[in-house]
Amino acid sequence: MAGRHFLQIPGPTNVPDRILRAMDYPTIDHRGPEFGKIGRKALEGMKTVFRTNGRVVIYPSSGTGAWEAALVNTLSPGDKVLMYETGHFASAWKALASRLGLEPEFIESDWRTGADPDAVEQRLRADSEGRIKAVCIVHNETSTGCVSQIADVRKAIDACGHDALLMVDTISSLASMDYRHDEWGVDVTIGGSQKGLMLPPGLSFNAISDKALQASATSGLTRSYWSWDAMSDLNDQGYFPYTPATNLLYGLVEALDMLHEEGLDNVFARHTRHGEATRRAVEGWGLEVFCREPDHYSAALTAVLMPEGHGADAFRKVTLDHFDMSLGNGLSKSADRVFRIGHLGDFNDLMLSATLSGVEMGLELAGVPYQRGGVLAALDYLSARDQDAAKEQM
């Protein structure tokens, strides 16, 4: 098909040309002096994205690996872990914990909000013996477009004086939405390369608090590839205990430069604005945003409920076949009931306009009941906002 593909799943995201070109350089000796500089830049730079002064670990792996790393470094067989069912990915993380021999306890939900800090607090208060060793929350649930307020979860844990570690998955929020590892008191943050960092998949991250590091000294799960210990000495010089994914690291260094050139706060504001424009389009179409709680709206993606009797996957096939645009599918509980619009990463107003145009034309072509004018509502918002911004600059 002619023209550019529109990759509007909520990750992997559109990789900008600068990053593709940066990764397109010959691989170098991962034990040589030039590599050390790159390694240090990558490791130091990731601290600025996690907003932490603590340690960051980079794995050559998918984000799934970083989930596993967070658990195996800090916990012991049979440990209880409190997890919150925000959606498909929270459920997948829970399944992973079970496979590792942990005992996850799940706070169930209908997926249409982020985590409820009060529910967390309640459970922790009930754990008088302190058997719960970790609380695991997905910051931005990629399957639903619902955000959990991490600072409030931290307060909930503190409120009952519970000693559990707080682990947070930011795979689809990191570098797209405001996140503060240190300030919010998170012990392990999990990240991946292929969303807000604008890279292809293949790198994952752990940001680690001192408390988590101490836990790792005595924890009993077996680990080797994911072991934080092996990383630490070599990382100080920018090296890694086994062969790193060199070319993805080239791209990461470029991505960090791009994020700081734009300014992280501007990046976050851009995503927030695109989230609002998208929801106005959804409203304009007379459709329903899957996330039910305005305070939990995601700035990275918007999941949209299909009208009764209309499958999301048939609709998504139309947008792919006719408009060369990939939208995200509904997963497990929400399969075929929602489609997801990714508006994160290297993205701007016209790319969003194209995306929403593709959805509107796809609804038409797929025979889905909708009202015309969603795109128009989004354009109104985007151009009005810009006028305000323009006025402010005067």
Add this chain to the structure above:
Amino acid sequence: MAGRHFLQIPGPTNVPDRILRAMDYPTIDHRGPEFGKIGRKALEGMKTVFRTNGRVVIYPSSGTGAWEAALVNTLSPGDKVLMYETGHFASAWKALASRLGLEPEFIESDWRTGADPDAVEQRLRADSEGRIKAVCIVHNETSTGCVSQIADVRKAIDACGHDALLMVDTISSLASMDYRHDEWGVDVTIGGSQKGLMLPPGLSFNAISDKALQASATSGLTRSYWSWDAMSDLNDQGYFPYTPATNLLYGLVEALDMLHEEGLDNVFARHTRHGEATRRAVEGWGLEVFCREPDHYSAALTAVLMPEGHGADAFRKVTLDHFDMSLGNGLSKSADRVFRIGHLGDFNDLMLSATLSGVEMGLELAGVPYQRGGVLAALDYLSARDQDAAKEQM
């Protein structure tokens, strides 16, 4: 700025990734065996695009060079040339002819239509001494979005039995709009790389009839770089008399593959459809398409008249600053009065939707009087047409 730039001038056009990657290979020996294969592919492939069985010449130069080449190979000092003022580029070609010592005679116009074959015929009939040696027409005038009907011009020449050569500039139509060098009886066709061929600028082309070749044997203008003679023997083996622009030729071979994979007729239909959608948007905004004659509408670009009292350049600055989209400016006679929307090259429905969204939001932000809904009109057309196409496929 985040996200992709929208390059919606009527050329250079968006270079697709496949072509950028093809050009990104190391340069090779332009006298070695591997090069010969590439050279032949490029030269043979260009014949399919010009729809000719005659000779094609490729220059390492801008399209301007191919204008000059057409004239210096076939004409002699003081020769009369009949040219048609379709717009800025026709005027530039005329100025070039003057600089070369030719005597261009200009059929003047207000730029808002293509060439009138009757006017051509009239002038030729008046040239009873046969002093006019060539008729030069711009097929798709890039400054106005008006198309000249070349087959009709040919008929006009034939009708009066005049012997002048017919030279046609297809720089902004080649590989975007239907064009037939042999069937339409054109003697020299001029092309460039940076429009429908989806390449960066740097290559230009002449397609040459036997009659033009014969004229070159006796013509008197001095020439060296542009000389067709020097090309012919070496071209047969895929080589060139001086160092060719190797990496652009890599890209050209890839572009030819892409065009034939899609099918030239499909490429033309796509452009026609995008032209219509764009004009519906213009109508939706209550603005005026610069081209006044529906039969002359361009499928490659649309020039839009600004409302009285509103400058096109201030508006274009807004779309660039706010939406990272480059639109074409008005040139000479139409400076600041029109802006031009390029919808040619590697382009699809969503890229057009983005482009039109950018125009609509730009009109709003720039305070230009317009009606909302141009984008909506275009989306209606694009999705309706697709439904028809879908029905046809059943």
Add this chain to the structure above:
Amino acid sequence: MAGRHFLQIPGPTNVPDRILRAMDYPTIDHRGPEFGKIGRKALEGMKTVFRTNGRVVIYPSSGTGAWEAALVNTLSPGDKVLMYETGHFASAWKALASRLGLEPEFIESDWRTGADPDAVEQRLRADSEGRIKAVCIVHNETSTGCVSQIADVRKAIDACGHDALLMVDTISSLASMDYRHDEWGVDVTIGGSQKGLMLPPGLSFNAISDKALQASATSGLTRSYWSWDAMSDLNDQGYFPYTPATNLLYGLVEALDMLHEEGLDNVFARHTRHGEATRRAVEGWGLEVFCREPDHYSAALTAVLMPEGHGADAFRKVTLDHFDMSLGNGLSKSADRVFRIGHLGDFNDLMLSATLSGVEMGLELAGVPYQRGGVLAALDYLSARDQDAAKEQM
């Protein structure tokens, strides 16, 4: 520094332009139809490289991950594993096995040969209770340049009728040296992307026999990321249970094409020839090849012993600083005593000539005692061999 860097470590190897360009395409939806085709090509293609009709698994990870995967899928806590100390990497694999809770038993050696099948047989015969569940051998020990004869190890296991699984690390031999997973009766073969496959690091592989698959059904080590089970259903359609390293898979598909265009047997012959030329150069310099057993010479790399009193690392610094060439260092037991010349991957006669020239000039500049003429000996061999080949072609 001007000109190309010479990356002559034994991996990562020089990534060819075709592969860099293939990886430089935009990331696509890993759940879409286009991805499925790429995934299937990659998975099917890897079978041809492992020479297996069984299953192959691809991980987004370093080769180290595939070591871990082989063990955690097939073994249970406390299982005995017979490993052979061929060098640094065999030792690292043993350390990994210990960390996972296995009981590795090590057949020690001085690193200067491949594994001795008789020694393996002896140990297995002594294991009358069948406590040894796996025999782990490094095919091509990257730290020493010694190759183990896997077919002979298989015979040794069969000779004593022992039931242990045979696991083989081919990280630095796969796609450079002859290897036959099925014919040699290997149960799990471990591979990586950054050596003979000519890719950057970031992908690793397991080829799996039916016996190994059966073992995985009852084995007791915990696993999630590395689990073969999760892969199988999705792999059949070309998909993966978690986000794959899409752009590296693009490169893998290109690498497989390149290997088959050249022909695997030609690839192996090329490496064998370069190994011999390199050893002739070493002999010409009056230095000693670290591998003591001609039947165990590696075709992928050559480790060279430094003369007494001269450190390898100071010499390597000279070749890097003066000639922009990275050579491999000695590891653990052989640190500073050997340097390693990688001659694997996308490599040819002139690249080898450059490499050996850099070594010869480096020896001169570093004041290492040597005889002139190593390069000359290599050139004599390379041009003589070519003459033979030329004669054969007549």
Add this chain to the structure above:
Amino acid sequence: MAGRHFLQIPGPTNVPDRILRAMDYPTIDHRGPEFGKIGRKALEGMKTVFRTNGRVVIYPSSGTGAWEAALVNTLSPGDKVLMYETGHFASAWKALASRLGLEPEFIESDWRTGADPDAVEQRLRADSEGRIKAVCIVHNETSTGCVSQIADVRKAIDACGHDALLMVDTISSLASMDYRHDEWGVDVTIGGSQKGLMLPPGLSFNAISDKALQASATSGLTRSYWSWDAMSDLNDQGYFPYTPATNLLYGLVEALDMLHEEGLDNVFARHTRHGEATRRAVEGWGLEVFCREPDHYSAALTAVLMPEGHGADAFRKVTLDHFDMSLGNGLSKSADRVFRIGHLGDFNDLMLSATLSGVEMGLELAGVPYQRGGVLAALDYLSARDQDAAKEQM
């Protein structure tokens, strides 16, 4: 074939990865603000390479175009031009002058030295009527590897007080060998992109003295594409009168950065050193360097005479077929009698070692009588020189 191709013709040269990547970015609007910055960088940067404070013009064309530009801007039909037969390219320039209607007068030679300033002076003294309007010299004759001493030619012109313009072709010396447009009093210098500037072919240059500019105001040859006038106003803002070769300009800006990072004097010293090493190899083989005058040796390439009875082209075919290395052929007068080794551009000691190894093995395989040891002589020189440099640094 496996591994890298060795492009050792004297241009186009090996394009470094940095430049290929820089050119691999999307084309932008050549009339937009971002382009203006690039245009200015390119135009200003070229002044530093020509070492001029005067004007520089950039053409989208081969170097041949810049030859033509120099003549058509400054001369009138029938003007006498004194040219010096340094080799094939000087002859080609002369033929071009004839085609343009000039009267070139040729100082003939056997091609084995650079221009003789005394011979130039003699001719000019004989021209008492001042009919000679320009003296045209090739600085580094690419077909022979002989350099002309431009400063001495200038002195010769001045010595007889002749008013002719001095025009110098630096296509294969610019950015590889010391050159000073202003200091040496050159009026028009001609350059190209594909040699020392490390770019693909497609850009050419004129550096212009005030005297040449004045000549252009009254000269009578027709011109349009090559006209300096049209360039000047737009160039001041970084723009061009017709569509420039945008992506090659991206590469040029990167090339200028690379040259200045290394330092022009270091670039020249590197080339000088590689020229000397190459000639030592030629001597070592018992072959003859084509250039007979040591003061005229080129640092950019070395032409080598074949022994009687052995054709250069058969030998070159062997190096291409067996070693994937392209060497330059003999041209016209020297066809099949010499081969040419390019050692210019992005090149280093190991690339030269590979190149000379390929020549030595090629001589062996092609059955050309030679002595072994040319490579060894070069390595001795390269490593000895480095020791000196190393000592100096202490």
